[in-house]
Amino acid sequence: MKFSKQLQKIMHHFGLSTTELADKILVPKATISHLISERNKPSLEFIMKLHTTFPTLNLEWLIYEKEPFLVTEIYPKSIEKDQNKIPVLNEISEVEMVNEIENEDQNESQPEEIEPKNINQNITENPKNILSFQSKEIDCIVIFYNDGSFKKYNP
Structure with missing residues (x-):
């Protein structure tokens, strides 16, 4: 089959004019x-460009004319399953994430306010341990998973 016939088949299948x-x-x-x-x-x-625009086209069919015409004819059930597993990026907006975190925070007790230390005083009192002024307490830990979900832990 010549590529002109393949192109016409694509146009007919997707109902497109030139x-x-x-x-x-x-x-x-x-x-x-x-x-x-x-x-x-x-x-x-x-x-x-054809394959990017129409991902159901079998790439081997486009290049080598190897049937079948559509990928879904090769793996119809596995493609449907895989499409359900593909995470949709930006499905949850940043505002929704912040709202979800704030809702979790409402269920937990509020951490007590900590007075900031005088950094200069700490350095002069203990010059050998200059990094001691950087000790901080952990407020929360957020773990992001590759499927787009996350979990927040508060100590």
């Missing part, structure tokens, strides 16, 4: 016309 396909993958309309008329062969960049 102009709509060109707009969707961000290429000039002439590029699509030249590929359909077999004046030009597709570049790797063009194949990558």
Whole structure:
């Protein structure tokens, strides 16, 4: 099968005209016309744009004409399962995260206020241990997991 036939199959499957396909993958309309008329062969960049825009297209089909046409025809059930596992970035906004942390804080006791130490006085009293003025107490520990969730611990 020539690439022109593959391109026409893609356009038919997704219900796109030449102009709509060109707009969707961000290429000039002439590029699509030249590929359909077999004046030009597709570049790797063009194949990558097609695959990025239509990830269900089988990349081996695009390059080597190896069936099946769509990836979902190879692994229909595993793709559905994997799509449920993919974390959606920015699903929870920063404001929602802060609100969730504040809600957790309301359920816990408020930490007592600690007076800041006079740093200069501490250094002059104990010059050998100059780092002692940096000792601080831990207020909370937040662990971020790779799935986008997090847990806050208060001592």
